[in-house]
Structures are given as C-alpha cells and as structure tokens.
Amino acid sequence: MKHLHQRIRDDIEARIMSGEWPPGHRIPFEHELMAEYGCSRMTVNKVLSTLAANGLITRRRRAGSVVAQPSNQQAVLQIQDFAREAARAGTEYRFKILRRSIEPIDAAAAQRTGMRVGTKMLSLSTLHVMDDVPQAFEQRLINLATVPEADTEPFKDDPPGTWLLRRVPWTDAEHIVRAVNADGTLARRLQIQTGAACLVLERRTWQAGAFVTEARITYPGDRHQLVGRFSPVA
Amino acid sequence: MKHLHQRIRDDIEARIMSGEWPPGHRIPFEHELMAEYGCSRMTVNKVLSTLAANGLITRRRRAGSVVAQPSNQQAVLQIQDFAREAARAGTEYRFKILRRSIEPIDAAAAQRTGMRVGTKMLSLSTLHVMDDVPQAFEQRLINLATVPEADTEPFKDDPPGTWLLRRVPWTDAEHIVRAVNADGTLARRLQIQTGAACLVLERRTWQAGAFVTEARITYPGDRHQLVGRFSPVA
DNA sequence: TCCGCGATAATGTCTATACATAATCGCGGA
C-alpha cells in the first residue's frame, strides 16, 4: 500500500494522460476528492498544488481546477561535459586555450547580455580535443564584475565552462541552437571541410540577475548531436 | 508583506544562488527554521519539500538537508508552433502534405522507437510554408496502434504535429538536435542552396510507455534557431 | 434590460498535533 498522496496523484495523472480527462476538463473539487478518498482537504490540496506546479492542471479560485491546455512543446537537451564523456568512453581529453584577453564588451554583445557597453570581460577561445580529434570550438565571455577570480585563474586543470559551473551552481540561462556552414578558419580549427554543417550552441547565464558568462560552442555536425529526454511530470 | 512560505523560500534560494551556501552545505533543520521564522513545522517542511522537488537541495532523514551538487547542465528549448508564430507575426501560414502512406516500420526506425519490425505506421511528409517561403520539412511516423483515428484524419485544418498534440497531450519525449548539409532534394524543397547548413530536430514521444510518433523536422539554418530560457527554480 | 453589490463557493495559506520511517549514535556485552 503506497501513500495516499501518491495514489491520488497517480489516479489523476492516469486519467489525464489516458485522455479520459482531456484538456479543459474540470477536475473534481477538493471536497469531492476528499470524500472520494476519505482524507483531509490538506492532502488533496497538496496533490493538486503539485500537479499545478508541474503544469498538468490549472487552478482558479471559485471556478475549480481544469486539465491544462498542452503547453508549448519544449525539448530538454543535455549539454555534454567533455571530460566526463571522455572518462566514460575511455578516451583521452584535453583542451587548449587559443586566445585569452580582457576586453571591453562590444555593442552587439552588450545588447545580448544586458550589460553596459564597455564593461570589462575576460574573453577566451578554447578548443576541445578528444584523442587528437577536435570536438568543439568555444568562444566565451566572462563578466569579471561577477566572477573577479577568473582574472587570475590559469584554467590549467578544468576548461572555463567546468570551472565556472563549480563556482556559480544555480543560475538562469538562455540558450540558442543554430546550424551554420563552417568558414575557412573554423574548418581549419575543427579539421573539417569548409562549408560543413556545424551545430552552434549559445548559452548565456545570470546569477540572481547579474550576468555571468556567455559561451558560443561550435560542434562539427557530423560528429555531434544534442540529446535529451523529458517527462512533463516529475 | 508576502506570504511566509514565499519569504522563507526566497531567503534560502538567495543564499544558495549567491554562493553563501555552496553545494554540500547543510541547511538549518526544520525546527531551527521554525524558530527563526516563528512558524509551524508544516510550513517550513512544505518549503523544503518544494526545493527538494526542484532539485535545489537534497534531503535525508536524520541527517538533514544539504544544498544539492550542480546538476548536469541542460538546455530547455521551445519548439515552435508555426500557426501560432504566424498569427503572432501577422504572416500567412500554410502546410502541404507531400506524401502520405501506411507502411510497415523498417529496421532502423524500429530500433529507434522500440517497436517490432513491421508494425504499421502512418508516414507523412509535410512542408511548412510562411508567406510562400518554406520554413521546415517534416517527416513523421504515427503509430496507428496507439492513435488509430489518424488513419482517416485528412489533416485539413491542422498539421499532423498540432493535431496529435491535441489528442496526446502529455507524454515522455526524446529529442535529438543535429546539423546537416542539405542534399539536392531537400535544398529544392526548402528553396536553399545545396550544402546549406540545416538544423534537424528529431522528436519521439510515448504515451504511458506506448510509442506515439516520431518527427524529423529540418529547418534551414539561415532562417531558424531554437531558443529557450531556463531557471532551475520554478 | 442592465448594472452593482453582497452572498457564496472554491482555492490559498497556515497552525498544532500525531504518528510513521529511516538513519545514526552510543551504550553495553561478547
């Protein structure tokens, strides 16, 4: 016998997922569920609140709860950590910082990140290599106002992304994924044909509203893909 | 004055996000928070349970709660609904079903979807067009065992993806994003240059374990990108 | 007919309490 909370939740989810209760269908009131399961209102309230937090139902005072309209479809994709992937696959991984400088942010980047033009940023270009095959080219800006210790960090053991993740664990993030044809410079760096399709992942993160970093990571299209699994209910 | 629940939650989140409580740091016990905020244990319990459900903290009986280790980085991307986008942008949208057939599933697709080889699937090729400019080419398989009514559906008003979303609202999904160079056929369909980089989104969905549909949507790389915003806390 | 306003009905938040469960601590015996 499972917990009542879970049983009620499973029952309702099953009815929604099976289509028995389609989007827009009114869910029994809390006092009805309370009578049906012979429990207190707090218990059904917590179940329904959880379902609402997960986007499965919509609740409105006085009107009751209804099955939510299907949300915008979304894809959740895992962003690969090269070192971990390499360890798992038993291959050798290394990275090389091709360029490092401190520069005032330009107008376009300021626009994207919401910073003032001219703010000092640490700019890094990094090549990720596994078994001597280039896997990705990364261009990154780090806000020295938010992460001042990046200024003196040599990035010997960990690449900038991994190093940052350990210092700024929880953030808001914005992602853009595009496909581009490799130009000559990029093709040479990634050892691919000029014009080959590449996947570009742009990731910008903020910590409690303060801009942290922007990364543009370019993967050869024939070697990489982004993968993700997703369930709407937790 | 906000609700106490929200205030406690904001306080704890702020301390985690600012780095004051790094990953692994022990969070005050429920009875400590209870004393600090002068409220009942149920209130702080609900806050901490919510934070745990969102992956921000880890809870263990007797040991207490600690700030969770940073999760694998992930990107959440919105998948565009053409009709809605067109309505919002004030442009004209239409779609054209180029090919429609019922076929037994081939070995490769059976492998991907976990179906038995030979299962009958509805196969559709659809072109999405906005203001006479091709926006995406979609190849889709629909499992007729799970969605039998697709067999007789003419897909007059809604494209297959939208039609399905209304019938099978909540599912598990798997996504793959790749970059490819357009071959001659694809280039002609999308009115782009042969070899131009394209973004390919593969999406497979299941309903309570039963395979529903697989879609491979190809977007011209110079016209489209996937965008997403993500906060670890809801 | 239409509008305003009070009654009503549903959810939102919170309390005080109770008992269950799981992991750890530490005492005592072999």
Next chain:
DNA sequence: TCCGCGATTATGTATAGACATTATCGCGGA
C-alpha cells in the same frame, strides 16, 4: 575491539480546523 540493538533525531505523511482571498452567481434596484 567489535558488533548488535535500542534510543534518538530529523524528515515524511496525514489530520482537523481556521481564516484569507478571489472569482462568480444571482438578486434587487435604477
């Protein structure tokens, strides 16, 4: 010293009741 087992402690689940909030319904007056 080491192991087993009971006591302890923190979280997990649930209850019954209270009051707050808000959208809607419907009645009565203009």
